[in-house]
Amino acid sequence: MANPTLLILAGDGIGPEVMGQVTRIIDWFGAKRDLAFDVEHDLVGGCAYDKHGTPLHDDTMKRALEVDAVLLGAVGGPKYDNLDFSVKPERGLLRLRKEMDLFSNLRPAQCFDALADFSSLKKHLIAGLDIMIVRELTSGVYFGEPRGIFEEGNERVGINTQRYTESEIDRVARSAFELARRRGNKVCSMEKANVMESGILWREVVQRVHDTDYPDVELSHMYADNGAMQLVRAPKQFDVILTDNLFGDILSDCAAMLTGSLGMLPSASLGAPNADGRPKALYEPVHGSAPDITGQGKANPIACILSFAMALRYSFDQGEEATRLEKAIETVLANGARTADLMGEEGGTPISTSQMGDAILEALDASL
Ligand code: IPM
Ligand code: MG
Numbered sequence: 001m002a003n004p005t006l007l008i009l010a011g012d013g014i015g016p017e018v019m020g021q022v023t024r025i026i027d028w029f030g031a032k033r034d035l036a037f038d039v040e041h042d043l044v045g046g047c048a049y050d051k052h053g054t055p056l057h058d059d060t061m062k063r064a065l066e067v068d069a070v071l072l073g074a075v076g077g078p079k080y081d082n083l084d085f086s087v088k089p090e091r092g093l094l095r096l097r098k099e100m101d102l103f104s105n106l107r108p109a110q111c112f113d114a115l116a117d118f119s120s121l122k123k124h125l126i127a128g129l130d131i132m133i134v135r136e137l138t139s140g141v142y143f144g145e146p147r148g149i150f151e152e153g154n155e156r157v158g159i160n161t162q163r164y165t166e167s168e169i170d171r172v173a174r175s176a177f178e179l180a181r182r183r184g185n186k187v188c189s190m191e192k193a194n195v196m197e198s199g200i201l202w203r204e205v206v207q208r209v210h211d212t213d214y215p216d217v218e219l220s221h222m223y224a225d226n227g228a229m230q231l232v233r234a235p236k237q238f239d240v241i242l243t244d245n246l247f248g249d250i251l252s253d254c255a256a257m258l259t260g261s262l263g264m265l266p267s268a269s270l271g272a273p274n275a276d277g278r279p280k281a282l283y284e285p286v287h288g289s290a291p292d293i294t295g296q297g298k299a300n301p302i303a304c305i306l307s308f309a310m311a312l313r314y315s316f317d318q319g320e321e322a323t324r325l326e327k328a329i330e331t332v333l334a335n336g337a338r339t340a341d342l343m344g345e346e347g348g349t350p351i352s353t354s355q356m357g358d359a360i361l362e363a364l365d366a367s368l
Helices: 015-032 046-052 058-066 089-099 113-118 166-181 197-213 224-233 245-258 302-314 319-334 353-366
Strands: 005-011 038-042 069-074 104-110 130-136 144-152 155-161 186-191 218-223 240-243 266-273 279-285
Touching: 005 015, 005 058, 015 069, 015 302, 015 353, 038 058, 046 089, 058 089, 069 089, 069 302, 104 166, 104 245, 113 319, 130 166, 130 245, 166 186, 166 197, 166 240, 186 197, 186 224, 186 245, 197 218, 218 224, 224 240, 224 245, 240 245, 266 302, 279 302, 302 319, 302 353, 319 353
Parallel strands: 005 038, 005 069, 069 279, 130 240, 186 218, 186 240
Antiparallel strands: 104 130, 104 266, 144 155, 266 279
16 A cells, blocks of 8 residues: 655744654654655745745645645744735645635643643643644634725725634534544533624534534533633633634633643644545644744754644544654653753753654654
């Protein structure tokens, strides 16, 4: 059988540095676990703009639709801040999400025991935290029409539109309920049904999907502002949080920081299954391109490596190998390996991006 195919889009800033460690991990699975991938590399974001004048070339888009999974590093940087909106690096990422129809964005916020002291919250609130945010990713105010900056009388008006169809809410709700069944069996859906019609419809459809097909899953609803408050008050009350594109963007950054470091958190963006049963999928760290530390070997590669672990689990049905990789990372952290973002108040000497890669490869070897 042919090897599964991976398209790596390392992107901008620290993207190529952290992805460099991921390719070492991929090679390890090929060499030691008989799990070889056919890997190809291409450009996205600012680097694609520099070469092609667009943040995502059509050929790259085409390949993304053909491969079994896409791994993305990060996009953007100060150099591109003044570009026209239509060619900003972020547009490349948004185009991938939209054209691959990756409607379900899984953002776990998990607290590693070794890092529980890193949280801005008290340790007992955070130790053992394991929540999953399911963010709708291809609709809502990110894509709704009309949008733009228009003339109105003697001034301009900026317009974006929050828009959700029933079927868009239905399919992402299903993915949250399916996921909940494999975890703590609880879903909390967040919207602003108190002020937004799209929120009223959201709540109604989520409840309907639940009552019809997932009555065994515990469902609650919360206004998103209260959700933000509850996330920092008592985060362990949650299992799966289901929410829309914009609220999910905000709530997932909040949940991520609860765990102590953005440098630790992966994500998976999944679409409808292909003919072979695999969902269209893109995996990326939650953190951005971190221009302030780019090129210094300081970046933490763990979020990107954990994103590959999610690919093993959700695209390639290799849950055990994903767990092996996650456990190796736990071991390395428990042994005290820390990149600069994980230094905290303990002090000590941080290790570099590639030293973190070395340590994880060693722990993987030791797992055999
Ligand atoms: C994210 C990011 C993106 C978003 C940006 C880079 C377009 O913040 O993935 O959370 O807003 O969705
Ligand atoms: Mg964001």
